[in-house]
Amino acid sequence: MANKALILLAVLLCAEAAFGVAVVSKAAWGGRAPRSKTTLANKLSYAVVHHTAGNYCSTRDACARELRSIQAYHMDSLQWPDIGYNFLIGGDGAVYEGRGWNVVGAHATNWNSKSLGISFLGNYNNNRATSAMINAAKGILADAVSRGQLVSGYILYGHRQVSATECPGTNLWNEIRTWSNWRA
Ligand SMILES: [Zn+2]
Secondary structure (H helix, E strand, O other), rough: HHHHHHHHHHHHHHHHHHHOOOOOOOOOOOOOOOOOOOOOOOOOOEEEEEEOOOOOOOOOOHHHHHHHHHHHHHHHHHOOOOOOOOEOOOOOOOOEOOOOOOOOOOOOOOOOOOEEOOOEEOOOOOOOOOOHHHHHHHHHHHHOOOOEEEEEEEEEEEEEHHHOOOOOOOHHHHOOOOOOOEEO
């Protein structure tokens, strides 16, 4: 019986690992529930990369504090229903849940309902994304394809390609231009 239980546990752990990167839930970073949600369709053709242009963070606590501050700004000052991005990447290498899957974000005017918005915490005119952050972002994008949120040949843009902004910062812009799904 004990062996059977161990085998079952191993199978379950492998199945879990097959679903890619772990996402730190909004509840885990102390985020607030959204005021409302609009459904984001599956099989989207675009993902847009941003930076928050705010503080860089390299620990779970510091990133959680920064996320709560950004969410408060988006919800209380801008009167958005939730933090703007679908997912965020911390300097600790973690993926943080924003609006999450299948929810329209507020990150790129005219592109919100046709793209997934991923934002790196920090200002990438000065900060540099670590390899752990890059792997985390590529991991959540791969998960988006495997769950059908993005089509496999999706096009990756930096925010500056769809709006007049310097986002996602020059260092991150130079990085994402090397990714296979990026297009000029
Ligand atoms: Zn942006």
